[in-house]
Amino acid sequence: MSYIVLARKYRPKNFAEMVGQGHVVQALGNALTTQRLHHAYLFTGTRGVGKTTVSRILAKSLNCVGPDGSGGITATPCGVCQACTDIDSGRFVDYTELDAASNRGVDEVQALLEQAVYKPVQGRFKVFMIDEVHMLTNTAFNAMLKTLEEPPEYLKFVLATTDPQKVPVTVLSRCLQFNLRPMAPETVLEHLTQVLQAEQVSAEAQALRLIARAARGSMRDALSLTDQAIAFGGGQLAEATVRQMLGAVDRSHVFALIDALARADGATVVQTVDALRFNGLSAASTLEEMTGVLQRMAVAQTVPSLGTADSSDPEAQAVARLAQALPADETQLLYSLCLHGRGELGLAPDEYAALTMVLLRLLAFKQPVRQVAAAPSPAAVEKKSLIRPPEPEQAAPVYRPPVAPPVPVVAAAPTVTVPPPPPPVVVPETAPVPVPAPPMVSEPEPMPAALPALGPDTALADASEGDFWFGTVMDLVKRELVAALVRELALQSQLLRREGGTWQLRVDRETLNQAGARDRLQTALAAAGHAVTLQVSTGPVSDSAARRLAAQAAARQLEAEAAIADDPFVQQMMREFGGKIVPGSVRPL
Missing domain, CATH: 1.20.272.10 (Zinc Finger, Delta Prime; domain 3)
Structure with a gap:
């Protein structure tokens, strides 16, 4: 007796043997049990997930007569009656499979539809199964539309495709569509284990994991690779031989x-x-x-x-x-x-x-911090920067905030009330003279990355430590001693206290509190003349360099908007021609 490959030998014969397609099995099983049957079904999914298999099981369920010949439509075909065995062997006269990849013309489809006028010879229903239906030509699709929409009561259409996007919507609207999902590697691994136990073939678990991953969701591919691995390994599946066969990297x-x-x-x-x-x-x-x-x-x-x-x-x-x-x-x-x-x-x-x-x-x-043999004095660094500014590091583009001197902060910072922006109104098209762009309008100034949404009235707490930390962070940024995550840690943190050689910082996000970023910030501070040990905790932050930069930017924005609103030329244009300042169009220089 000739050898039967695993993909054919262990092809499911009923819905209970289907693996990884429970949503399709449940829907079809309930429809068959209640006999709420549609006239056309469309099964979609990648190769080897069971589209043709489901079609054959559905055909058996429609035509099964049971072991005693008195059964009816059922969700559990017996598998032993004449109809079930003939469909499994491919010789049931009332079940026709058409490969649309090689029979894609209108003549082949018309020849198939000519059989629709004849009632079933053996079974209860005629079932036309068209595989890879998306390969049909437009004329072939048009030829089958009418029959597909209103077939005889004894005729069922089953269509299968790996590319439903190429199927016309006129066909999709006439079918019940079921999407067969790619199978998870765990599902494939479990099924392969059962198959090899039945075949009495020894296999290492890691070798089966390699095959399950290489199958990429296709059970047929997994069984075919298993066949190949058995032959390659001389009847055994070892991880080393399977990895060599697949060309997989250890x-x-x-x-x-x-x-x-x-x-x-x-x-x-x-x-x-x-x-x-x-x-x-x-x-x-x-x-x-x-x-x-x-x-x-x-x-x-x-x-x-x-x-x-x-x-x-x-x-x-x-x-x-x-x-x-x-x-x-x-x-x-x-x-x-x-x-x-x-x-x-x-x-x-x-x-x-x-x-x-x-x-x-x-x-x-x-962007690891550049290592220095000995931390130079601040005066030496400043002198060096005056002679030759440091060149920026070649790395991914990151935002570098504008350098500003430390802002003196009083105990209670005054709040600034933001006036409501004027309503957005378009300047009339019939304006007699063109309105020149206001002299203070420029490109939007980039904001610091990942800054919290703050208004200009945000109170900055801990002013004494905040002033010192703001100046220190701006010095690190100016000298390019921090970048990427380390720079964000410095900008987003708040200096709580300084006790001897230990500085305590606080950040509001756990993702910034990482040992690597803390160590690199500590090294950068040492290079700037602050040889200290950092302790970083997570909690609410009320004053940080990022918040101060955001407050400064908001204040500059208010000043720019006020300057535009008070400009005599702008007021004249608004008064005489009905012009309006478009909200969001004013940016500080």
């Missing part, structure tokens, strides 16, 4: 890369990429495996209860450790870099060089 390399990036160890990153090159492992597969690990890390960081170590998964502990080592925002950034980096591999002359650049890009975003 995740130990991936874990080493992510760990090196978390430690900002560029040398280890380059050495690991060289090892990948030496072993002939694909750069694209490396990025793909990294995205999978980073996704699990992000879940563990966001929902710790879901990131607990699983004893059945040997990679769970490594993922949990890396989730603690790499900050959540850097995890998201690295995930995005890996996704976009896959598209850059083909543009570079060497894919491994492109892989190196993709990974080192994260280190460029991290």
Whole structure:
């Protein structure tokens, strides 16, 4: 007897054997039980998720007569009657499958529809199944519209497609549409375990995980890869042989890369990429495996209860450790870099060089503080800056707020009442003379990133420490000693007190309170002449450099609006020609 491949041997014969499509099975089962049957069904989904299988089971359910020949329409076909066995073997005369990929013309569709006028020969219903229906021509679709909308009572249409966007809406509106979802790797893994137990084939759990991930949601692909792995491994499925067959990258390399990036160890990153090159492992597969690990890390960081170590998964502990080592925002950034980096591999002359650049890009975003042998005195730094201004670092563009001298703050800062903006009115088109742009209007001034929404009347507390901290932060920004997350920590924090060599800061977001950012800010302060130890806590912040910059910007905005409103020329244009100041169009110079 010839060998039957696993994808055919373990093809579901009834709805109970369907895997991963419970929503479709429930809807069809209830419709068959209550006999509320539609005349046309459309099954959509990627390859290997069960579209043709569901069509055959539906045909058996409509035509099953039971083991004793007295059964009716049922949601649980017996599988032993003449109709069930003939449909499974592909010789049931009243069940017709048409492959629209190779029979896409109007002549083939008309030949199929000519059979619709004849009643079933063996079964209870005629079932026309058209696979890859989106491949039909427009004339073929038009030829079947009328019959598809009002078929004879004994005729059922079942359409299947992997691309429903190409099916005309006139066809979609005549069908009940069911979307068969791609299967989760866990679902595929569970089914493969059952199949191999039935086949009495030994398999390592990690080898099955590799196959489940490589199937990409297709159960047929998973079973086909399992067949190939059994042949490749001589009747056994070991992780090493399956990884070699798939060309998959050993995740130990991936874990080493992510760990090196978390430690900002560029040398280890380059050495690991060289090892990948030496072993002939694909750069694209490396990025793909990294995205999978980073996704699990992000879940563990966001929902710790879901990131607990699983004893059945040997990679769970490594993922949990890396989730603690790499900050959540850097995890998201690295995930995005890996996704976009896959598209850059083909543009570079060497894919491994492109892989190196993709990974080192994260280190460029991290912007570590430049190490200095000895912290120079403030006077020396100021003298050096007068001789030659420091060149900006080559990194991702970040906003650098305008440098302003420390603003003296009294004990109770006066509040400023914001006048309501004039109603937005368009200048009449029939104005006899063109209105020149007001002299103080310019491009909008960029605001600091991630600043809270504050008005000009915000009270700034702790003025004595706030003045000192504002001047210190502005000095760090001016000398470019802080960047990226470290710069945000400095801008968003409030200095609570200074006791000896210890400064206590407070931030209002836990994401800013990271050990790496705190240490780099401490190093930057040492380079600026403040050799102190920082203690950062999380809580409400009433006075920070970011809040002061926002208050200054709001005050400048009010001054600019007042200057425009008091300008004699502007008042004359408003009085004589009905002109209005468009809200939001005035910005301070």
